[in-house]
Amino acid sequence: MVAAKKEQVTFEIEKALQQAKTKGQLDFREMPNFAVEIPREKAHGDFATNAALLLSKETKMPPRQIAQIILANLESSNNNSDSSSDSSSNSSAAGADRFEKVEIAGPGFLNFYLGTGWLYKLVPQIIAEDKNFGKSSFGQGEKVQIEFVSANPTGLLHMGNARGAALGDTLCNLLKAAGYEVSKEFYINDAGNQIENFGKSLEARYLQLLGENVDFPEEGYHGEDIIETVKKIMAEVGDAYLKVEASLRREFLIQKALQEKISNIKNDLARFGVEYDVWFSEQTLHDSGAITKTIQELQEKGYIYEKEGALWLKTTQFGDEKDEVMVRSNGLPTYFAADIAYHQNKFERGFQKVINIWGADHHGHVARMKGAMRALGYDPEKLQVILMQLVRLSQEGEIVRMSKRSGQYITLAELMDEVGRDAARFFFVMRSPDSHLEFDLDLAKEESAENPVYYVQYAHARICSILKASPEKLTESGAADFTLLKEDAEIDLLRKLADFPEEIIEAAVSYEPHRLTRYAHDLASLFHSFYNSCRVLTDEEELRKARLLLVEATRITLRNVLLLLGVSTPERM
RNA sequence: ACGCCCGUAGCUCAGUGGAUAGAGCACUGGCCUCCGGAGCCAGGUGCGUAGGUUCGAUUCCUAUCGGGCGUGCCA
Secondary structure (H helix, E strand, O other): OHHHHHHHHHHHHHHHHHHHHHOOOOOOOOOOOOOEEOOOOHHHOOEEEOHHHHHHHHHOOOHHHHHHHHHHHHHHHHHHHHHHHHOOOOOHHHHHHOOOEEEEEOOOEEEEEOOOHHHHHHHHHHHHHHHHOOOOOOOOOOEEEEEOOOOOOOOOOEHHHHHHHHHHHHHHHHHHHOOOEEEEEEEEOOOOHHHHHHHHHHHHHHHHHOOOOOOOOOOOOOOHHHHHHHHHHHHHHOOOOOOOOHHHHHHHHHHHHHHHHHHHHHHHHHHOOOOOOEEEEHHHHHHOOHHHHHHHHHHHOOOEEEEOOEEEEOHHHHOOOOOEEEEOOOOOEOHHHHHHHHHHHHHHOOOOEEEEEEEHHHOHHHHHHHHHHHHOOOOHHHEEEEEEOOOEEEEOOEEEOOEOOOOEOOEHHHHHHHHOHHHHHHHHHHOOOOOOOEEEHHHHHHOOOOOHHHHHHHHHHHHHHHHHHOOOOHHHHOOOOHHHOOOHHHHHHHHHHHHHHHHHHHHHHOOOOHHHHHHHHHHHHHHHHHHHHOOOOOOOHHHHHHHHHHHHHHHHHHHHHHHHHOOOOOOOO
């Protein structure tokens, strides 16, 4: 709705510029790339453009004078349209869509005032669209694959994984709402070195629990959870693997433990509201020969050479500081080689866009991976990596150091126990991925009104309460005279509701889920203000009906945005 | 040493090549005969520093300082 208005404004300005050029009033070669935006200040109208400022240099004229010319041409084209529509039986419908007024302001901005007519059509539209309000076909069904979390199955999910989960899942919801076809994927690193390590750690714990005196591997996983896992396995098989060959024992423990770990991860993520479409095993890439095939392909294209018994990829050709090993001298492919094969596999599956959410500690990997994709003949632009900065945990004013090796970290499960899913998800998505998110455990634990998620949910619950208390059911008052909604608080609320579909598109295309929490908070805030200045259940029947429907439209929008965020929508709190 | 990210109010963070840079928390003072006070309204010396590009820079560029991360035949 807003988008349509914006297009109209853009179109009118272009028409006016063209007209001025034709008349010889303005001299420019190409249509300037002017902006049409919703001004920060309400006093600056519904839309504003900087077209005159941009043309100042080329035309060698003062911006305000240019604005004056544009304005004059806007008016004359408006008049033309008006006179043509006058011949129709009723010109007021067309007139309502036209600008109420256009002003020159500041250094040369043109401010457009639309009036309120178009806003009054909004409420019934939102109510009719209901769960679909906000959705669009912007993405035109483009197939997008998004991989996130992909935590090593050797441990539990930590805060960084939780941030990735919240961001990734919300981004998926956003992209779907914006008309993309999205597939969510978790890449299971169930092969390679860390699995070897995992096996050694499991074995050591197993033998220790059976009373054997063995050292724990230096590079092993020291976490308590490994012991728990081994205990569970022992409850099933006892000491049956005490005296078997070490490699068999290790293999058994690895398989059992992986099963248990992955199932834990799945459960924790599901509890966090995240369900994947695909769980992709790295091991399958080894088993199917996909990695070998990828390496061969790179070799044939001349990107691979041998040195000191290892195969190297010429990543320096892609701007890397040094080349990377693909196959170690012991014959085993590296994680990097597997990851290239994995990404090739993604493109082979026909995705037009492939998104990864990685921790910032992997940033060195981005250029290499994009380079590898180009080497394989794919457009690296289609691979989008969202880097998120690491989560800092603070408690009692101190930064808590987290390390997977040492097993010192707060898990996703613990986080949900303490602060709940709603608060955790909202909190993680609230910050831009670029920010070093500081998670204050004490504050989060408090579960008090300090958490912004309650503020938004409270608005929703409050609305539900009003609707319940209403003397008439909404269906009885489907129609209303919305022009009765004249208060500033009402108009502000309507404008915010109108923004929602475009807000989704912008958040989706810029991969910025945090815009959504901002929108949710702003909308809740405008509702609370409205609530305090306008009584909904007033004795004036017509006004009551109009306000009830406005409130219902607000409820729908709040619910839809919370749904996108994966946050619950309580009717009572 | 080099590379990437960040530096905005007391704290945690938004934001933009444009008009008077915002929110939450904290602090102070108001607002319930009335739909939920987990609410509303009012209150602020802030864009790390120095140059440059521009009609206009907090935003873009360069340098510099401070913090985080990375630079493995680990993942």
